[in-house]
Amino acid sequence: MDLKSNHTAPVLADPAPISKSRLVASSLFPYSSPAPVFSPNLLLTVPRKKTGILDDVRASSWLDAMKSSSPRQTSTRDYNHEIVSTDTDVAYRTWMVKYPSALSSFEQITNFAKGKRIALFLDYDGTLSPIVDNPDFAFMSIDMRAAVAKVAKYFPTAIISGRSRDKVYGFVGLTDLYYAGSHGMDIMGPVRESSDDPPNCIRSTDKQGKGVKLFQPASEFLPMIDEVFNSLVNSTKEIKGAKVENNKFCVSVHYRNVDEKVDTFLGIRNIYLLEVMLSGMSIFLAYFINFCAHSYICFQNWKTVAQCVHDVIRNYPRLRLSHGRKVLEVRPVINWDKGKALTFLLESLGLSNHDDVLPIYVGDDRTDEDAFKVLREGNLGYGILVSSAPKESNAFFSLRDPQEVMEFLKSLVNWKKTSVL
Numbered sequence: 001m002d003l004k005s006n007h008t009a010p011v012l013a014d015p016a017p018i019s020k021s022r023l024v025a026s027s028l029f030p031y032s033s034p035a036p037v038f039s040p041n042l043l044l045t046v047p048r049k050k051t052g053i054l055d056d057v058r059a060s061s062w063l064d065a066m067k068s069s070s071p072r073q074t075s076t077r078d079y080n081h082e083i084v085s086t087d088t089d090v091a092y093r094t095w096m097v098k099y100p101s102a103l104s105s106f107e108q109i110t111n112f113a114k115g116k117r118i119a120l121f122l123d124y125d126g127t128l129s130p131i132v133d134n135p136d137f138a139f140m141s142i143d144m145r146a147a148v149a150k151v152a153k154y155f156p157t158a159i160i161s162g163r164s165r166d167k168v169y170g171f172v173g174l175t176d177l178y179y180a181g182s183h184g185m186d187i188m189g190p191v192r193e194s195s196d197d198p199p200n201c202i203r204s205t206d207k208q209g210k211g212v213k214l215f216q217p218a219s220e221f222l223p224m225i226d227e228v229f230n231s232l233v234n235s236t237k238e239i240k241g242a243k244v245e246n247n248k249f250c251v252s253v254h255y256r257n258v259d260e261k262v263d264t265f266l267g268i269r270n271i272y273l274l275e276v277m278l279s280g281m282s283i284f285l286a287y288f289i290n291f292c293a294h295s296y297i298c299f300q301n302w303k304t305v306a307q308c309v310h311d312v313i314r315n316y317p318r319l320r321l322s323h324g325r326k327v328l329e330v331r332p333v334i335n336w337d338k339g340k341a342l343t344f345l346l347e348s349l350g351l352s353n354h355d356d357v358l359p360i361y362v363g364d365d366r367t368d369e370d371a372f373k374v375l376r377e378g379n380l381g382y383g384i385l386v387s388s389a390p391k392e393s394n395a396f397f398s399l400r401d402p403q404e405v406m407e408f409l410k411s412l413v414n415w416k417k418t419s420v421l
């Protein structure tokens with residue numbers, strides 16, 4: 001099959017159209033609307049025209065999106081881990097009126113959860129592990145792993161990550177959980193004999209020999225993703241700090257460690273110029289060397305990263321681009337995201353269409369918004385945004401950082417233990 005062609009291919013359709021009219025804050029209570037039903041028989045075709053790819057890297061929206069893709073710190077911690085108040089803390093507190101802390105609203109959440117079965121969905125990077133410069137070192141703490149293990153004993157729990165499923169499993173390393181990698185395009189979920197399997201779903205066994213369902217709606221894109229990964233590795237190899245990560249059904253191009261832009265006439269190159277001049281070379285030669293250094297370093301910034309990605313994916317109309325935290329994500333254009341993965345997992349767990357189920361999704365990134373939206377618009381459950389900076393979200397509540405996520409998970413366990421007693 002020619003994966004670069006525009007030929008249409010069957011993929012799963014949107015589980016159910018969601019009525020916008022339900023999007024009112026008061027609809028949170030009570031959760032009376034039925035959950036969207038996942039229908040395995042729905043098929044649609046991949047759009048011929050790609051969406052989401054910016055036509056011109058020079059367009060300011062491209063760089064603006066890159067700049068805004070990682071929240072700035074609103075407060076700093078001193079060496080005693082005390083919060084040092086800043087002006088932006090005021091902005092954060094104002095923002096929290098709209099997105100109250102899930103910790104201070106814990107009683108409200110658990111009051112609503114009484115008599116209901118909670119299902120937990122957790123993002124990985126920035127939610128369970130702190131954001132770090134090197135994506136290969138984004139380990140979760142021992143305490144966090146213990147908290148996740150405990151919470152999974154009391155509530156069905158799934159991790160939904162942009163990483164490949166194997167990689168996120170490698171980080172979390174817990175067996176009692178369900179895992180969805182590649183932004184939900186690679187799901188290993190439980191088997192329910194009573195439900196029909198959608199196309200692209202195969203039955204398999206997990207590492208413990210337990211029967212599982214493997215759902216990979218973008219499986220036909222594997223060769224294309226590998227090809228694009230290799231091209232991106234090649235085209236970005238000269239860019240200092242750029243890193244390309246293969247997440248199986250999508251590719252991440254990281255620019256966290258790339259200079260945003262280079263100040264061309266100040267700083268290190270002028271010192272270099274001075275050294276050259278002092279060493280007795282002609283002024284002409286010194287300027288020439290400075291010009292070369294400047295030209296080279298100038299091409300080592302975010303815009304260059306954007307240009308490389310653009311130049312590669314322009315040849316693949318069936319791929320699109322999305323933005324994460326200092327990362328450009330290249331993914332298939334199929335109608336599938338973390339929100340669809342959440343719906344799929346609820347269905348697989350036998351938890352959709354039940355008034356006594358309360359799904360809670362905790363995540364920090366733009367791709368998590370798809371899941372927040374499913375919960376909010378379907379009037380199904382709570383989205384909790386992890387952010388230390390104010391930003392618009394479809395979540396209902398907020399938590400500042402992974403530390404607070406851990407406190408929230410522990411509180412859920414304590415609440416469950418005491419409510420059982």
Ligand SMILES: O=P(O)(O)OC[C@H]1O[C@H](O[C@H]2O[C@H](CO)[C@@H](O)[C@H](O)[C@H]2O)[C@H](O)[C@@H](O)[C@@H]1O
Pocket residue numbers: 123124125126130131132133134135136138160161162163245247252254256324325326327329365367
């Ligand atoms: O859905 P997630 O589990 O949140 O994964 C989203 C991306 O997370 C990772 O990148 C982010 O975290 C890195 C480690 O802290 C950080 O260096 C990077 O700047 C962040 O964007 C992961 O490496 C990506 O592949 C995921 O798509």
